[in-house]
Amino acid sequence: MGRYDSPAALAALVQPHQVHRDIYTDQEVFQQEMKHLFANAWVFVGHESQTPNKGDYFSTHIGTQPVIQVRHSTGDIHVLLNRCPHKGTKIVIDRQGNTGKFFRCPYHAWSFKTDGCLLAIPLKKGYQNTGLEETDSGKGMRSVGDVKNYRGFIFARLAEEGMSFEEFFGDSLTSLDNMVDRSPAGRLEVVGPPLRYLHHCNWKMLVENQTDTCHPMVAHESSAGTAVKLYEEMGLPEDAPKPPAMEIIAPFMSPYEFFEGMGIRTWPNGHGHTGVNHSIHSDYSAIPGYFEALCDSYGEEKAKAILDENRHNTVYFPNIMIKGPIQQLRVFIPIAADRTVVESYIYRLVDAPDELTARTAMYNRMINAPTSIVGHDDLEMYERAQEGLMVDGLEWVNIQRLIDEDEDFEVEAVENGTTERQMRNQFHAWVKFMTMGHKAEAAE
């Protein structure tokens, strides 16, 4: 019996205005997250353009579970657990490839169709009358509980039963819609491999930071503030083209009022976004030919509406963030209570000018690379917090900025851009999905 194997013990870690540090530091809580939260929630897997052709696969993780996204012979995408049902060998080990019509385990050559069904076993007569069909091993590679391809983005739920995709995401899908609509063809394509950055901190610190609007002007003063200072020292005339870095990095130094006015929206089940009214992405320069291409596809009115949305960071609970205006997606992959790998992907807007992809690639490397000066500012704060949380006797983390009495997270809300409501929303959802599995078990 561990300290945290009861729903009551887990729920007690979250109070309306604070959360207990064990949520970030305790390995047993982490294991419970993998068992319940990451099984009950809909978790991002990959993008369909990573597996464009039949037999194409891409290997990744849902929480700590190794999975394979694969394009089946019928053209649809399946998500299989990356484990041979015979003795456990991982079926694929490279990050992506093409397996042809079937997977073949490299250990004893059991083979499986690309939907996981058992195809053949060498020397099969050795299993005659042994009852293999009755065992899990005889059933082929196991699939996840459910898969959804939403406008090219693949999500999966590990649990066999649970909330539907539509109920889980609800109106939060408007952020994904806006990102995809920005392509005149209504389609995105992944560009290159993701940046991969190892953090010595809990995965939730990164998720919370996505809507933490009171940190940029402080933690990023060293990078964004210095950029502004360098630019001023150059003494360029107003109308001279600014160094590209200024467009990307300088808005991080915007004052508190800017972030207050930006607004935060929260949706049920832990999703939310910053940048309801405007954002640090609002003032990017126009790319010639882009608006025209959008108008051709959608008509002027809709094209304007698409570009008028400048949502900053949209958090999809539990562990991704997207930036619609620059087609970036970051996934916070949990490794252990104090280990997280962040993968930052970018996508190309099909049929849009290349300059947009160039800006997106620039943003990705300037802000989110392990070599970035901005990303390093953030990492420093997370890791200091991870170490600071070991202090005994002061064991709660505060999340009460702009808290209201009786907040109802089951309804959508729009509030002042510096509220910590979205963090509270995430923890509300955390309790919900952490204890959901327990209840089902208890009922069995």
Add this chain to the structure above:
Amino acid sequence: MTVTRESLIDFIYDEVRMLDEGRFTEWLNLWLPDGHYWMPLDYQQKDPINETSLMYEDMFMLKLRVERLNGARTFSQKPKSRCHHVIQRPYVDQMDMEAGRFVTTTFMHYVETRLDEQQLLAVTARHDLALVDGALRIANKRVDIVNCDAAFRNIQLLP
């Protein structure tokens, strides 16, 4: 100056020594104003612009990187990172005396450290050098990390 193989090789040795000794302002002065420091993300990457790189920095970004190291509120550089290069003798791949353009390739081990952590990277650096006003300058530099697809910890200084 007359550029010889030896002077090109010495240039590379002097450059890494500047970096290891933290003489970053002096290092910036080696660069031509329109140069780029490129560190690809993908193995054998061809395009620095329309794909993600680890770094593709113009002089403004490189100056910002150096300037930031000295800022009073650069919390993530308190204490500062330090670096150390061990390099093989550079290959001189091209010597175009007439144009004053030169290309070298250098294999190196790069160590960066801060507090209790130390990271070792095996890298290949390609330098495009130019003879301008009698001095060798860096026109462009490309640094490929052999395990570019790995999940990295911070890389804050300059391999």
